[in-house]
Amino acid sequence: MNDFKDALTRVADASAPTPLSLEQVRGRAKQIRRRRTTTAVLGTAAAVAAIAGLGVAIAPSDSGNDSVPPASQTADATPSATPTAQDANAVGPVFAVKLAVPADQTSGAEPRVPYWSDGQIIDSDGSVTPFPDRPATFVRDEASGDWVVVVLDEAHADLVRVTDAGQRVGQPVPTFERGLAVGPRGEIVTLTQHNTRTTLTAGDHVVDLGTGLEWSQIYGVMPNGDVVVQGADGVEVVHLATDTIESVPSPATAVTSVPTGLVAYGRSDGTWEARDPDGATRWTVDWAGVNSFSPNGRYVALVGDREHRIPGSTDWDSATATSTIWIRTAADLLPVAAFVAPENGYFGSWTWDGDELLADLYDRGSGEWSLVRLSGDGFTVGRGTAQKGGGEQPAYVFGTQ
Amino acid sequence: MADRTRDADFAAYMQARQPALLRTAFLLTGDRHIAEDVVATALAKLYLSWDKVRERDSVDGYVRRIIANETTSLWRRPWRRREVVADVLPERSREETYDDGRADAVWRAVTSLPTRQRAVVVLRYYEELSEAEIADVLGISTGTVKSQASRALATLRATHPDLASGLEER
Numbered sequence: 001m002n003d004f005k006d007a008l009t010r011v012a013d014a015s016a017p018t019p020l021s022l023e024q025v026r027g028r029a030k031q032i033r034r035r036r037t038t039t040a041v042l043g044t045a046a047a048v049a050a051i052a053g054l055g056v057a058i059a060p061s062d063s064g065n066d067s068v069p070p071a072s073q074t075a076d077a078t079p080s081a082t083p084t085a086q087d088a089n090a091v092g093p094v095f096a097v098k099l100a101v102p103a104d105q106t107s108g109a110e111p112r113v114p115y116w117s118d119g120q121i122i123d124s125d126g127s128v129t130p131f132p133d134r135p136a137t138f139v140r141d142e143a144s145g146d147w148v149v150v151v152l153d154e155a156h157a158d159l160v161r162v163t164d165a166g167q168r169v170g171q172p173v174p175t176f177e178r179g180l181a182v183g184p185r186g187e188i189v190t191l192t193q194h195n196t197r198t199t200l201t202a203g204d205h206v207v208d209l210g211t212g213l214e215w216s217q218i219y220g221v222m223p224n225g226d227v228v229v230q231g232a233d234g235v236e237v238v239h240l241a242t243d244t245i246e247s248v249p250s251p252a253t254a255v256t257s258v259p260t261g262l263v264a265y266g267r268s269d270g271t272w273e274a275r276d277p278d279g280a281t282r283w284t285v286d287w288a289g290v291n292s293f294s295p296n297g298r299y300v301a302l303v304g305d306r307e308h309r310i311p312g313s314t315d316w317d318s319a320t321a322t323s324t325i326w327i328r329t330a331a332d333l334l335p336v337a338a339f340v341a342p343e344n345g346y347f348g349s350w351t352w353d354g355d356e357l358l359a360d361l362y363d364r365g366s367g368e369w370s371l372v373r374l375s376g377d378g379f380t381v382g383r384g385t386a387q388k389g390g391g392e393q394p395a396y397v398f399g400t401q
Numbered sequence: 402m403a404d405r406t407r408d409a410d411f412a413a414y415m416q417a418r419q420p421a422l423l424r425t426a427f428l429l430t431g432d433r434h435i436a437e438d439v440v441a442t443a444l445a446k447l448y449l450s451w452d453k454v455r456e457r458d459s460v461d462g463y464v465r466r467i468i469a470n471e472t473t474s475l476w477r478r479p480w481r482r483r484e485v486v487a488d489v490l491p492e493r494s495r496e497e498t499y500d501d502g503r504a505d506a507v508w509r510a511v512t513s514l515p516t517r518q519r520a521v522v523v524l525r526y527y528e529e530l531s532e533a534e535i536a537d538v539l540g541i542s543t544g545t546v547k548s549q550a551s552r553a554l555a556t557l558r559a560t561h562p563d564l565a566s567g568l569e570e571r
Binding site: 003004005006007008009010011012013015017018019020022024025026028029152153156157176177214215217233234250252268 | 408411412415419420423424425426427428433434436437440441442444445446448449503504506507508511523526527529542543544545547548551552555556559560
């Protein structure tokens with residue numbers, strides 16, 4: 001037994017949770033059976049209501065206000081109080097997002113960026129490419145016109161090429177879940193693996209990252225094309241001009257702004273520091289996580305409010321969800337707007353669409369994902385964008401930016 | 402008669418495996434009361450499915466999956482409950498008499514990891530499961546198991562180099 005297991009064994013032994021009796025287990029089983037029956041009945045009732053076109057929202061009895069507001073209800077875009085008391089710097093509008101579409105609204109949150117949904121990749125011009133498998137991410141290769149897609153299976157991630165018609169081109173290439181990015185000139189940047197050797201490719205430029213790198217990812221690309229990646233011991237910058245790799249001391253993760261070269265480094269204690277290209281500190285933040293910079297470099301999205309943070313970590317209690325998204329200026333972190341999901345929902349994925357964020361918002365009551373456009377002016381819920389789906393995986397997957 | 406035999410079989414399984422399941426649940430949740438609750442739910446679900454599950458090869462695997470799912474669900478509940486993260490560790494309970502220094506340091510290091518990384522570490526180094534088994538229990542890909550383990554070990558190496566020295570990336 002190794003020391004580590006030995007230590008955990010002693011901890012677990014000392015904790016000594018009380019063993020349960022068969023009667024206690026039977027009692028819990030009865031509760032579960034009752035709950036399942038209730039849920040099934042409500043589910044059937046909801047289905048009948050939907051078939052009958054009654055538009056009745058039915059939620060499980062223990063779900064409080066989980067019902068979906070009717071589509072005719074007017075969206076409340078009135079700024080409310082600040083989202084967290086810990087956010088001492090929070091000023092500016094805070095919008096409590098409600099999943100309501102005004103009756104006279106005909107458009108608003110529909111994507112103007114490429115996205116995947118329901119077995120299709122839809123480009124920003126509306127053209128459709130059949131792609132049945134849910135991708136991790138994807139991007140249009142401007143050089144060939146193909147889609148380059150990262151797909152996941154049980155064991156690993158693959159990079160595949162697909163024509164506009166949905167035909168796969170060539171063989172899948174092993175990659176990482178976040179092994180795809182776009183360079184400053186639109187070039188495709190990939191991390192691929194062959195026989196344990198990892199290779200970074202940026203356009204025509206190929207850099208050997210060596211062998212034995214079990215896991216990696218692309219954190220972002222710099223204005224000069226340099227790539228920030230996960231190396232064996234942490235965050236590294238791959239300098240393409242010199243084919244050298246520079247290790248960045250201490251950060252656990254990073255987010256880059258392609259047009260400005262600003263890089264936000266996240267440390268394992270949960271603090272973030274944004275540095276200019278010359279290395280000078282631009283700003284720091286410790287009450288939320290840095291998620292992404294807008295493609296035009298003007299704004300930054302912060303997510304993972306303090307309530308849901310894992311203490312002393314850059315992660316929060318769900319890797320795929322947040323209840324609050326802040327848009328702030330990238331240069332100095334001045335507030336633009338903050339958006340708080342409904343009590344019974346959360347944002348599951350989001351991407352930049354110009355100066356605005358397009359977010360996929362899950363509603364537990366209806367079990368639906370809906371697109372919501374977030375900007376300094378408020379929010380707009382997309383008419384007809386609601387899609388059924390489990391709460392784990394957003395219905396919309398957005399392309400790499 | 403059939404029910405009595407069924408319950409006897411289930412009770413025998415409970416008696417044999419419950420202590421180990423409770424220990425694992427405690428390491429995953431870090432709280433003995435929550436661990437008891439999670440194991441109670443897992444065993445209750447197993448009880449409801451006992452006829453189907455006991456025919457399979459791994460009842461333990463089935464229960465571990467439920468425990469892992471329940472633990473993950475607990476972490477999702479704050480979206481509804483709005484719990485506030487405490488900046489200070491709670492006072493240690495009377496049961497925590499294991500501390501010879503090292504065990505306490507290991508435990509604090511493990512509890513500082515994000516939920517999924519912690520689950521991977523516990524299942525890998527305490528339960529000694531393979532990557533494929535961990536992926537199955539947590540319902541994630543082996544690639545994610547690798548990435549989470551890699552991140553966890555990097556954190557442990559950085560914060561507790563002496564503790565992580567014996568932990569190899571496999």
